[in-house]
Amino acid sequence: MQRPVLGNEWLIDVRDLTKVYGDGPTAVHALRGVSLRVRAGEFVAIMGPSGSGKSTFMHVLGCLDRPTSGSYRLAGEEVSRLSPDQLALARNTRIGFVFQSFNLLSRTTALENVELPMLYAGVPREERLRRARALLDQMGLGERADHRPSELSGGQQQRVAIARALANGAPLLMADEPTGNLDSTSSADILALFRWLNRERRITIVLVTHDVTIAAWSDRVVTFRDGLIIGDRPVEEAVPASVRAGVPSMAAARGVRA
Ligand SMILES: Nc1ncnc2c1ncn2[C@@H]1O[C@H](COP(=O)(O)OP(=O)(O)OP(=O)(O)O)[C@@H](O)[C@H]1O
Ligand SMILES: [Mg+2]
Numbered sequence: 001m002q003r004p005v006l007g008n009e010w011l012i013d014v015r016d017l018t019k020v021y022g023d024g025p026t027a028v029h030a031l032r033g034v035s036l037r038v039r040a041g042e043f044v045a046i047m048g049p050s051g052s053g054k055s056t057f058m059h060v061l062g063c064l065d066r067p068t069s070g071s072y073r074l075a076g077e078e079v080s081r082l083s084p085d086q087l088a089l090a091r092n093t094r095i096g097f098v099f100q101s102f103n104l105l106s107r108t109t110a111l112e113n114v115e116l117p118m119l120y121a122g123v124p125r126e127e128r129l130r131r132a133r134a135l136l137d138q139m140g141l142g143e144r145a146d147h148r149p150s151e152l153s154g155g156q157q158q159r160v161a162i163a164r165a166l167a168n169g170a171p172l173l174m175a176d177e178p179t180g181n182l183d184s185t186s187s188a189d190i191l192a193l194f195r196w197l198n199r200e201r202r203i204t205i206v207l208v209t210h211d212v213t214i215a216a217w218s219d220r221v222v223t224f225r226d227g228l229i230i231g232d233r234p235v236e237e238a239v240p241a242s243v244r245a246g247v248p249s250m251a252a253a254r255g256v257r258a
Contacts, residue, residue: 096165155186
């Protein structure tokens with residue numbers, strides 16, 4: 001069911017979301033009534049202390065987990081009403097996931113890692129190879145397509161993971177501490193890539209970080225505490241100018257990527 005995307009429609013529209021793990025006296029109320037709307041094309045950073053519910057929220061947004069209560073409309077569709085098959089399809093075609101630990105298959109090449117989601121989606125082999133190579137080229141990894149993850153640097157592995165996340169044309173990229181295992185140079189490289197994808201490819205990005213220098217790359221900073229959103233501000237208000245000054249311009253960042 002294809003619907004026109006109107007100017008006032010939200011890509012993500014979450015209302016009063018709760019998530020309780022377990023029950024009885026040991027139940028953990030990880031989300032306690034979260035509401036958030038994100039438009040297509042936004043670059044949002046999610047911040048907050050450890051245990052505040054950021055990953056739980058990302059798992060629900062990414063359709064990896066179902067909420068206990070509340071509503072989540074993804075591109076206008078109520079996710080809780082989707083059948084398991086429809087949910088899997090939404091997850092595979094609408095959302096790309098990038099994790100701190102890359103989560104690549106270790107025994108397969110970069111190319112095969114990028115092909116995998118397309119294999120699940122039933123994309124024919126020729127098309128898979130063509131798209132996977134094009135994506136790896138875009139990530140600056142054309143020469144590394146036949147290498148296994150162990151033969152790549154952390155930054156390169158994360159770029160393979162980003163190519164994989166985009167393989168089925170997802171308009172939405174979710175990243176949970178994507179630079180947590182990277183040194184500062186590789187982090188800047190990955191963040192420049194995210195910004196390029198956001199600005200040039202119109203990919204919507206939701207990125208979890210505990211680091212304000214990383215949030216500085218986004219346009220909007222949403223802050224969690226104890227399972228609730230306690231702040232939602234433009235980056236200019238949420239991040240001090242001195243920290244934002246550390247973010248290179250698009251042109252300079254392209255230099256970093258080269
Ligand atoms: N599968 C689970 N079963 C039980 N409790 C869980 C589960 N996953 C998370 N929790 C609990 O839910 C709360 C929120 O956890 P969550 O992982 O969302 O926090 P976070 O903000 O991502 O933290 P961090 O910054 O450390 O990654 C925590 O109290 C955590 O212990
Ligand atoms: Mg987390």
